[in-house]
Amino acid sequence: MLITRRIEFSASHVCANPSLPDEENRRLFGAASNPHGHGHNYIVEVTIEGDPDPVSGMVLDLKELKAILNAQVVDRFDHRFLNKEVPPFDRTVPTVENIAIEIWNRIQPSLVLPRGKLHSVRVYETPDLYVDYFGEAQ
Amino acid sequence: MIHVTRRYGFSASHRLHTPSLSEEENRILYGKCNNPFGHGHNYVLEVSVRGPVDGRTGRAVDPAELDRLVRERVIDELDHKNLNEQIDEFQRIVPTTENLGLLIHSRLQRAWTEVFPGPWPRLEKVRIAETPRNIFEVDANHGS
Numbered sequence: 001m002l003i004t005r006r007i008e009f010s011a012s013h014v015c016a017n018p019s020l021p022d023e024e025n026r027r028l029f030g031a032a033s034n035p036h037g038h039g040h041n042y043i044v045e046v047t048i049e050g051d052p053d054p055v056s057g058m059v060l061d062l063k064e065l066k067a068i069l070n071a072q073v074v075d076r077f078d079h080r081f082l083n084k085e086v087p088p089f090d091r092t093v094p095t096v097e098n099i100a101i102e103i104w105n106r107i108q109p110s111l112v113l114p115r116g117k118l119h120s121v122r123v124y125e126t127p128d129l130y131v132d133y134f135g136e137a138q
Numbered sequence: 139m140i141h142v143t144r145r146y147g148f149s150a151s152h153r154l155h156t157p158s159l160s161e162e163e164n165r166i167l168y169g170k171c172n173n174p175f176g177h178g179h180n181y182v183l184e185v186s187v188r189g190p191v192d193g194r195t196g197r198a199v200d201p202a203e204l205d206r207l208v209r210e211r212v213i214d215e216l217d218h219k220n221l222n223e224q225i226d227e228f229q230r231i232v233p234t235t236e237n238l239g240l241l242i243h244s245r246l247q248r249a250w251t252e253v254f255p256g257p258w259p260r261l262e263k264v265r266i267a268e269t270p271r272n273i274f275e276v277d278a279n280h281g282s
Binding site: 015017020028029030092093094095096097098100101127128129130131132133134138 | 143144146
């Protein structure tokens with residue numbers, strides 16, 4: 001069974017690799033490379049896979065998942081300039097791909113689930129662009 | 139490996155009618171969709187690709203390149219068209235959204251290596267919604 005919890009955060013970013021010249025960044029990223037930054041309302045869907053506990057009828061306690069997602073993602077990312085305030089995006093480009101991988105890496109160690117495991121992280125940068133990450137193995 | 143999905147829209151008209159059946163059989167099979175004057179939809183198309191994240195760009199696909207491919211091969215060809223009258227393939231087959239999904243998948247697959255000559259990214263899935271309640275998916279292994 002799959003269970004999905006959705007969270008949102010709003011943040012600004014610049015899509016540019018600091019080790020590349022400005023012109024190359026403009027060629028690669030276009031308007032997204034504007035050095036002053038621009039923002040999105042990100043929507044994150046975290047999906048857990050597992051079987052319900054026979055006593056509680058739940059795969060996991062959604063309150064606990066909510067607390068982990070707030071601590072690891074919302075509190076760190078919401079209303080921040082990702083390149084300046086949220087490592088590792090001072091060194092890696094905060095594309096929606098890298099944001100999804102970073103969210104997976106942040107929440108995965110905190111999710112201690114006797115009856116389930118992290119299945120996927122989906123991040124919408126806009127309603128028309130999203131990515132899915134299923135972990136390194138996939 | 140990461141999966142990137144981009145969403146597009148186009149509007150077109152069609153009529154579900156197959157010459158291999160009688161007028162009456164077509165009416166029974168397709169109901170309102172068989173109206174001889176045709177009818178239209180706002181189609182919503184999702185194109186999913188798969189690939190590793192490039193260390194230099196932080197991206198699995200350049201969305202501008204994907205947009206160009208989808209616009210040139212699909213949207214510009216289908217948007218504000220009568221599918222039965224103006225799309226070659228639908229002279230021979232019924233423009234159901236199943237067949238439309240297969241047509242879009244095959245057009246993207248055929249042009250893919252012109253835009254993405256490397257091993258990655260690969261086309262993974264085409265998902266098309268005829269209305270918010272009728273949705274069709276074609277996965278990348280189709281036809282291979």
